[in-house]
Amino acid sequence: MDREAARRLPAARAMTRPPPPAPRKRLGKLDWILLVLACAAAAWFAWRVSQLNNYRWNWAPVPQFFLRWDETSQSWVANVLLHGLFNTIRLTIFGMVLATAIGFGIGLMRTARDPFLRLVGRSYVELMRNTPPLVIIFVLYFFLSSQIVPQLGLEARIAALSPEARATLQFLFGDPRLIENFVAGLLCLALFEAAYIAEIVRAGIESIPRGQWEAAASMGLPRRHVLARVILPQAIARTVPPMCNQFVSLVKDSSIVSLVSIQELTFMATDVAVSTTRIYEVWITVAVVYFAVCFMLSLAFGRLERSYAARR
């Protein structure tokens, strides 16, 4: 469709119909009353919980597991929970990149003309989507970590590296001694998330009207050019919101790999909770950390969405 015409269309419609009222920006009196009531209910609930549970709250042991004062070096150093958070962030970033790459490939297969590719893509998505993540992670991990990852010979290669390269590696992937473990966990997570991303990509491609394919083809463009130059630029813009949603969910899903002992935030929190016996304090703190990470990600993606929307 002609872009100029597309832009003019809503304007033409607006002349015949009154514009919808703009969304209110400020809270009214009733909104405030409801808000206060909701807060009171939450406070009452928290108070009841603290009464019911015969629990002595003690938050003092928790902060030192993020940062502790090191006597020998006379400085603040990261402790297990912070190391765990770093690993969660690593898993999230690499997980996003890998999952997007794999998911994009599978999504294209889902919309391919070749029935074999469609079959493979569909099977992958349905298998991953309709089995519990726990089962997938367990089976994939023990298969990957015992059969595939050792074949990469990561350990020997890392041992051969220079100290500087090792330091870079440590920054990127965490403790080099646990790198095989980390890679196996990361692959599990990426393969699992890729199925959902594939569906987003497929939905994005299929949301572009059939007519555009036909119009582009009738102008003599080969299929791959139609896909790359006409369909995908529009489809990708449309997939930005669900993709952001999926990335936020990936942060939380990364806690699943704690089951296979990847030393991320949830795994470390279990260790700390058991060692200190401060279960609620540790888990509430960890929940706040996850919230902070996800919320910041949501804000960043919100900005990205707006910039995409503005470009359209």
Place this chain on the structure above:
Amino acid sequence: MQRRTFIAAAAATLGAPALARAQASGAPAIEQVRQRGVLRAGLSTFVPWAMRDRQGGLIGFELDVGNRLAQDLGVRYEPQPTQWDGIIPALLAGRFDFIIGGMSITAPRLEQVDFSEHYSTSGLLMVANSRIAPNHTKVADFDRPDYTLTCRRGTTVAGVLGRLAPKATVRQFDDDAQAEQEVLNGRAHAWVASAPRPMFSALNHPTAMYVPFKEPFEPQREGIALRKNDPTTLAALNEWVRARHADGFLKARRAYWFETREWASQVAQG
């Protein structure tokens, strides 16, 4: 809630035969340890077997055992913290060489892994809620249909309770802290775990919890777990365990971790 253990077991069963063959064809585990210069041993957090100190490092009885074994082999020791549910599959998958993590020797486990001779013995203890289950003095007192007992999943405790208190409901949790909390909250009547952890619980909550009897029951023996079909390694580990029994090392470390609380200041417990 047994799902996770079941999945781990299923994964292990599926993968084990192929892995066992692969492992059997390789060098004995102990040779691999010597060549690598590093001893990797799996463990999971159980106070006071293995736990995090204030610096985030691992301390506990198992760490002392692992350290000493590594020292005697002339290699470096790298403890590998692992989820208890998946620790046997992880050993079979070759993630580490042994499990040195307070794993008691049981028939079902012997079907999947081999054990060295036992390097420690332990028993179970119970801690009960003083309000809803007061004045009991033996396990049989808890064998009532209106009682709920808790324990950690994947341990031998559930089986023992099924035998000694068949009428009670047994609920299993991912870790000790949750199983303890349930009793503290009054949602379960007693929690059973390896001695001396339940004793600490009664000490930490003197008004809410009590230990019905001081003598541990159901004696259990802990051994070093290794992959099957490795007689060389098994013999070497057995010899090591015997030597450390003979020189009193194991007894002394056990006494330190299980009979004193001198280490308590290293751990941020509150």
